[in-house]
Amino acid sequence: MEKEHQIFGIRAIIEAIQAGKEVDKVFIQKEISSELMKDLMKVMKRANVNFSYVPVEKLNRLTPNNHQGAVATISPIGFIDLEHLVESTMESGKSPLFLILDQISDARNFGAIIRTAECTGVNGIIIQKAGSAPVNGDTVKTSAGAVFNVPICKVEHIKDAIFYLQGSGIKTVAATEKTDQTIYDVSLSEPLAIIMGSEDRGINPSVLKIVDEKAKLPMFGSIGSLNVSVACGAFLYEAVRQRT
Numbered sequence: 001m002e003k004e005h006q007i008f009g010i011r012a013i014i015e016a017i018q019a020g021k022e023v024d025k026v027f028i029q030k031e032i033s034s035e036l037m038k039d040l041m042k043v044m045k046r047a048n049v050n051f052s053y054v055p056v057e058k059l060n061r062l063t064p065n066n067h068q069g070a071v072a073t074i075s076p077i078g079f080i081d082l083e084h085l086v087e088s089t090m091e092s093g094k095s096p097l098f099l100i101l102d103q104i105s106d107a108r109n110f111g112a113i114i115r116t117a118e119c120t121g122v123n124g125i126i127i128q129k130a131g132s133a134p135v136n137g138d139t140v141k142t143s144a145g146a147v148f149n150v151p152i153c154k155v156e157h158i159k160d161a162i163f164y165l166q167g168s169g170i171k172t173v174a175a176t177e178k179t180d181q182t183i184y185d186v187s188l189s190e191p192l193a194i195i196m197g198s199e200d201r202g203i204n205p206s207v208l209k210i211v212d213e214k215a216k217l218p219m220f221g222s223i224g225s226l227n228v229s230v231a232c233g234a235f236l237y238e239a240v241r242q243r244t
C-alpha cells in the first residue's frame with residue numbers, strides 16, 4: 001500500500017471520513033476497544049465505509065508508525081454519481097456501454113478489467129461500496145493508468161443501479177454460466193450494461209433474477225471457467241464487434 005494512499009491513527013481516519021475523503025477501506029485491529037474506536041465505528045457506519053478486522057501483524061506490515069489499531073486506504077481517484085454518468089453519456093450521443101462489477105474483490109483483477117474497459121470504449125464502471133476491491137496502487141498499476149480515464153461509480157446496492165439503468169432504457173446482460181444462451185445469441189448493440197460477478201461466487205442470485213438477459217461464453221476444455229478479467233474482455237470485445 002503506497003504511503004500517500006493510507007491514513008493511520010483513529011483520530012486521523014475519523015477526520016478524513018468527516019472531511020469527505022474517498023476512504024476505500026479501514027483495517028481495524030481485532031479485539032481492540034476504546035471510546036475513540038467506538039467513535040470511529042459510528043462514523044464509518046454513518047458514512048457506509050467498508051472495514052474489516054485484522055490481526056495487529058497486518059497493521060504493522062502496512063505502516064511502521066503508531067497506528068493505534070486502525071489503518072485506512074484512500075482512493076487515488078474521485079468517484080462519479082451514477083445519475084450524472086448516465087445523463088452525460090446519453091447527452092454525448094453515444095450508445096452507452098457500461099460495466100457493472102458485482103463485488104469483484106481482487107485489486108489486480110479490477111485493474112485488468114479497467115484497462116480492457118478503457119480499450120473497448122466503456123463509458124463507466126459501476127461497483128458496490130461494500131465488498132468491492134479498492135482503488136489502490138495495485139489497481140492503478142494493473143490498469144496501466146486507465147483507472148484515471150474511465151469514470152467509476154460507487155453505489156450502495158447493485159440491484160438499485162440495475163433498476164435505474166433499466167428505467168433509463170439500458171439493457172442489462174449478466175455474464176453467467178446459468179443459461180443456455182451464449183454471448184453470440186444475445187444482441188449487445190443497443191444501450192447496454194454488462195454485469196460480471198465476483199471471482200468465487202459469480203453474480204448474486206438476487207441480481208440474476210432482475211437482469212434483462214443472461215449469456216455465457218462457450219467452453220470446450222475441461223476447465224469450466226475463465227478468470228473474471230479474461231471473461232470480461234471476451235464479453236466487451238463481442239460488444240465492440242456487434243457495435244461496429
